[in-house]
Amino acid sequence: MSAQGATPELLGRLAVSPSRRRRDRIARGTILGATILALIPLVLIVYYLLKKGLGSWSSDFFTTDPTGNTFFKTSTIGGIKSAILGTIEIVALASAIAIPLGIAVAVWLVEYGRDGRFAQLVRFFVDVLTGVPSIVFGLFIYIVLVVGTGSSYAGYKGSIALALLMLPVVIRSAEVILLLVPAGLRESALALGSPRWRVIARIVLPTALPGMVTGVLLAVARAAGETAPLLFTAGSTHVTSSNLGSFMNSLPVQIYNDVNSPTESVVNRAWGAALTLVALILLLNLLARLISRRSRLA
Amino acid sequence: MTPTGPTEQVSNLDPDTPPDTGRETASEAARPIVSPERREERAGPVTHAGLSVKLEGLKAFYGKAEQVKGIDLEFKANEVTAIIGPSGCGKSTMVRCINRMHEEIPGARAEGRVMLDKIDVYDPSIDVVAVRRAIGMVFQKPNPFPTMSIFDNVAAGLRLTARRGDLREKVERALRGAGLWEEVADRLSEPGAGLSGGQQQRLCIARSLAVEPEVILMDEPCSALDPIATLRIEELIDELKARVTIVIVTHNMQQAARVADRTAFMLDGKLIEVGPTPTIFTTPSDPRTEEYVTGKFG
Amino acid sequence: MEAASVPGGGRALLARSPLARLPDRALRYGLTVLAALILALIVYFFVRLFDEARPAFSQAGVFGFAFSNNWNPSAGHFGALPLVVGTLITSALALIIGVPVAVAAAIYTTELAPRRLRTPLTVLVELLAAVPSVVYGLWGIFFLAPKLRGAEQWVADRLSFVPFIGGGIVTIPNCFVAGLVLAIMILPIVSAISREVMATVPSDHKEAALGLGATRWEMIRIAVLPYCRSGIVGGAMLGLGRAIGETIAVTILVGDTQQMVSHLFGQSNSLAAAIANEFGEATGTHRSALFAAGLVLFVLTLLVNSLARLFVVRAGRATSPPRAEDHTSKGAGMLMAADTAAGA
Numbered sequence: 001m002s003a004q005g006a007t008p009e010l011l012g013r014l015a016v017s018p019s020r021r022r023r024d025r026i027a028r029g030t031i032l033g034a035t036i037l038a039l040i041p042l043v044l045i046v047y048y049l050l051k052k053g054l055g056s057w058s059s060d061f062f063t064t065d066p067t068g069n070t071f072f073k074t075s076t077i078g079g080i081k082s083a084i085l086g087t088i089e090i091v092a093l094a095s096a097i098a099i100p101l102g103i104a105v106a107v108w109l110v111e112y113g114r115d116g117r118f119a120q121l122v123r124f125f126v127d128v129l130t131g132v133p134s135i136v137f138g139l140f141i142y143i144v145l146v147v148g149t150g151s152s153y154a155g156y157k158g159s160i161a162l163a164l165l166m167l168p169v170v171i172r173s174a175e176v177i178l179l180l181v182p183a184g185l186r187e188s189a190l191a192l193g194s195p196r197w198r199v200i201a202r203i204v205l206p207t208a209l210p211g212m213v214t215g216v217l218l219a220v221a222r223a224a225g226e227t228a229p230l231l232f233t234a235g236s237t238h239v240t241s242s243n244l245g246s247f248m249n250s251l252p253v254q255i256y257n258d259v260n261s262p263t264e265s266v267v268n269r270a271w272g273a274a275l276t277l278v279a280l281i282l283l284l285n286l287l288a289r290l291i292s293r294r295s296r297l298a
Numbered sequence: 299m300t301p302t303g304p305t306e307q308v309s310n311l312d313p314d315t316p317p318d319t320g321r322e323t324a325s326e327a328a329r330p331i332v333s334p335e336r337r338e339e340r341a342g343p344v345t346h347a348g349l350s351v352k353l354e355g356l357k358a359f360y361g362k363a364e365q366v367k368g369i370d371l372e373f374k375a376n377e378v379t380a381i382i383g384p385s386g387c388g389k390s391t392m393v394r395c396i397n398r399m400h401e402e403i404p405g406a407r408a409e410g411r412v413m414l415d416k417i418d419v420y421d422p423s424i425d426v427v428a429v430r431r432a433i434g435m436v437f438q439k440p441n442p443f444p445t446m447s448i449f450d451n452v453a454a455g456l457r458l459t460a461r462r463g464d465l466r467e468k469v470e471r472a473l474r475g476a477g478l479w480e481e482v483a484d485r486l487s488e489p490g491a492g493l494s495g496g497q498q499q500r501l502c503i504a505r506s507l508a509v510e511p512e513v514i515l516m517d518e519p520c521s522a523l524d525p526i527a528t529l530r531i532e533e534l535i536d537e538l539k540a541r542v543t544i545v546i547v548t549h550n551m552q553q554a555a556r557v558a559d560r561t562a563f564m565l566d567g568k569l570i571e572v573g574p575t576p577t578i579f580t581t582p583s584d585p586r587t588e589e590y591v592t593g594k595f596g
Numbered sequence: 597m598e599a600a601s602v603p604g605g606g607r608a609l610l611a612r613s614p615l616a617r618l619p620d621r622a623l624r625y626g627l628t629v630l631a632a633l634i635l636a637l638i639v640y641f642f643v644r645l646f647d648e649a650r651p652a653f654s655q656a657g658v659f660g661f662a663f664s665n666n667w668n669p670s671a672g673h674f675g676a677l678p679l680v681v682g683t684l685i686t687s688a689l690a691l692i693i694g695v696p697v698a699v700a701a702a703i704y705t706t707e708l709a710p711r712r713l714r715t716p717l718t719v720l721v722e723l724l725a726a727v728p729s730v731v732y733g734l735w736g737i738f739f740l741a742p743k744l745r746g747a748e749q750w751v752a753d754r755l756s757f758v759p760f761i762g763g764g765i766v767t768i769p770n771c772f773v774a775g776l777v778l779a780i781m782i783l784p785i786v787s788a789i790s791r792e793v794m795a796t797v798p799s800d801h802k803e804a805a806l807g808l809g810a811t812r813w814e815m816i817r818i819a820v821l822p823y824c825r826s827g828i829v830g831g832a833m834l835g836l837g838r839a840i841g842e843t844i845a846v847t848i849l850v851g852d853t854q855q856m857v858s859h860l861f862g863q864s865n866s867l868a869a870a871i872a873n874e875f876g877e878a879t880g881t882h883r884s885a886l887f888a889a890g891l892v893l894f895v896l897t898l899l900v901n902s903l904a905r906l907f908v909v910r911a912g913r914a915t916s917p918p919r920a921e922d923h924t925s926k927g928a929g930m931l932m933a934a935d936t937a938a939g940a
Contacts, residue, residue: 010415013432016425027813034700041780042724048739105634108627122631125638131901133841135871136890140641143648197623225728228843252730259734259848274731281726404711431809441800445822455808
């Protein structure tokens with residue numbers, strides 16, 4: 001230690017009390033510990049999903065419908081084909097409804113409504129809609145489209161419920177991205193004499209596209225995982241159907257129904273279905289992330 | 299407490315010695331003169347003195363890029379030394395190496411020795427946290443803690459070591475030392491961010507003073523302030539040097555001429571010349587120094 | 597845009613034919629109508645819900661519905677207090693367990709972790725949001741609950757003198773496990789917002805603290821956390837809102853009892869769970885009671901979320917220059933980060 005001739009007072013001043021050092025170390029250790037704690041559930045979930053789910057995966061699993069025989073161990077229980085197809089169909093229709101509508105409203109909010117009274121009202125209600133618990137969407141559609149029309153559950157009714165759920169997410173994420181498009185870009189195009197609709201179509205939307213695609217994919221991923229809105233709208237069934245006008249199965253509902261079963265093989269099927277669903281969602285998330293990297297905004 | 303530390307010709311230790319007026323004939327700007335009685339009444343009795351700082355072969359790197367290229371420089375105790383030079387010459391970087399703030403930047407490191415009195419602050423056995431207590435820093439932009447009151451701001455450093463002893467007394471002493479006491483004595487519980495720019499900077503000086511450092515580093519402390527506030531701080535620097543060694547980085551040569559006992563000129567990461575301020579400004583030895591101080595570049 | 601008559605083609609230069617202006621008009625008009633329609637739809641949504649819930653409210657009044665402790669649909673009693681209490685307890689548990697962990701993870705990611713770990717850590721914590729609610733339920737009931745049973749019983753026995761926590765038998769769907777899983781579910785949202793806010797702390801303040809000779813933790817304590825207070829509170833409240841509205845995982849994990857939850861490790865119920873469990877076979881007043889439960893649930897989440905938004909947008913505003921677009925988009929950006937982290 002290069003301190004020959006240094007006064008003891010100075011050396012004393014250049015020391016940090018051990019209790020302070022200890023407190024620092026303990027605080028940092030606790031924070032690190034808590035962070036690890038936050039990561040543990042993910043590891044456990046992935047591990048367990050893989051462990052119990054992979055075992056159920058087989059070609060039969062994906063190509064046969066659930067048979068609805070859940071109580072007798074000797075009979076086959078089938079796979080999850082109708083659930084997968086049902087999810088794809090229902091979510092596709094929901095997206096086809098929510099995405100154009102949502103983006104249109106977002107475009108209106110950013111380009112025309114801006115900070116006006118009406119726009120603030122719209123924003124407020126959209127915000128309110130984000131807080132609605134997912135099951136309430138299902139209740140609404142049930143009342144309006146099932147009881148109201150006297151008809152039964154149908155795939156498209158589930159789609160509408162999901163679309164309602166997706167709408168605020170699409171609107172808000174599209175709005176954020178559109179706001180990130182620099183005002184200067186719009187202004188220079190307008191200054192060149194281009195009409196507004198062209199500026200939007202040719203300049204604003206293309207710039208915002210990757211960001212919006214990201215937001216949209218995330219909304220789709222979320223919708224794919226929702227159970228509650230489908231319980232009383234699309235109902236559930238076992239057969240694969242491409243008729244969105246009748247009962248339709250879906251992955252989340254299938255899992256939900258299987259969870260309560262006393263039969264072990266059914267529960268295993270639930271794990272397999274869960275793994276499938278999570279894989280689907282992760283794929284969408286990955287896609288969203290990859291696309292957002294290509295975004296020139298934020 | 300009798301001053302410890304090296305016993306070089308530190309003529310300004312004794313508060314009864316009037317400030318050296320010989321410099322005024324050499325510099326263009328008038329130097330504010332504070333009478334010793336006034337100084338004592340504002341700053342309170344000197345309880346300890348500053349120490350010298352000696353840089354030996356100091357180099358500073360940002361990753362692979364060498365910004366400070368081997369500097370040997372001594373800052374004498376209880377003197378004000380100004381560092382001048384064109385922007386980008388490495389003066390801020392060098393000064394930030396003295397209190398080891400440079401290494402907080404990811405990828406940045408320093409080599410060489412920085413001797414505070416007889417101790418190398420880069421010695422591995424010395425805690426960097428303690429170094430910063432002995433060597434304080436005032437930044438370019440006043441940065442009082444926004445969520446704290448004036449009192450809490452000044453006390454912030456004191457509370458870290460929780461030394462027994464009256465906080466109020468120490469806070470008052472620090473505020474007096476920074477020439478801010480009269481202005482804020484009746485509103486100590488108001489937020490620190492509510493003061494004017496010059497007051498905020500004096501608050502930051504008080505905050506540094508409160509922990510009774512041996513050295514205070516100032517990185518262009520007046521560049522964000524108006525001329526009147528600047529002048530007040532320059533007066534303050536003159537008073538403070540009785541208690542601490544001051545190193546001030548400045549791009550304003552008139553300021554260096556007004557406040558500094560010695561001036562060092564840096565160019566491109568190297569020390570070109572150092573000497574008593576009047577000499578540097580009137581009869582520099584190096585032609586590059588002359589070009590800079592006469593405004594040919596920079 | 598008519599020009600004064602100018603020799604030559606002056607007028608043609610400056611005027612656009614009405615036909616050329618049509619697309620602009622059409623777009624503007626069309627989009628405005630669309631926005632109005634969506635607004636109308638949303639309003640209709642609430643009106644209809646309220647309509648359906650009215651019979652239940654008229655039976656005992658709104659407060660009677662929400663605050664009487666007698667949920668017995670088969671006997672025609674619809675006092676929803678057990679549901680409300682159950683919802684609140686599991687949500688409170690989620691906050692108590694989840695928020696400190698989430699904030700700690702955010703602190704670690706922004707202040708303490710080595711640079712190259714920052715993105716992976718962020719991604720990992722937010723991956724939790726990609727897991728759908730039903731999978732949380734599945735995992736909770738088949739993996740977590742059995743694994744914790746032994747420990748829970750030990751705690752219940754050791755602390756049998758403590759009311760509510762101790763002295764009961766641990767059941768497999770139970771209130772505590774539901775709260776724990778909810779805590780895991782809100783981790784991403786609270787952590788995302790906390791992280792966003794912490795990243796905006798100006799380095800000025802951090803340097804000031806370090807310059808005074810503060811240790812790393814002390815610097816976080818005096819320069820980072822106080823600055824982020826309102827943002828973190830906002831994030832926690834958004835997490836609370838999420839926990840209150842969560843349906844499926846809670847339904848699976850909390851059991852299906854009509855009694856008020858009696859001990860921490862016993863069965864409970866919640867507003868959302870009751871709807872999910874009972875709606876299929878409910879008729880008449882029962883059904884409208886469930887609608888009423890949905891409405892109560894919705895009002896609760898509305899209150900919490902609105903309050904939360906105030907905090908978060910305020911935190912965004914405090915760090916942005918005072919230009920309208922800037923802080924709206926910054927606060928909105930934070931909220932969007934929260935939404936993406938909210939997942940299902």
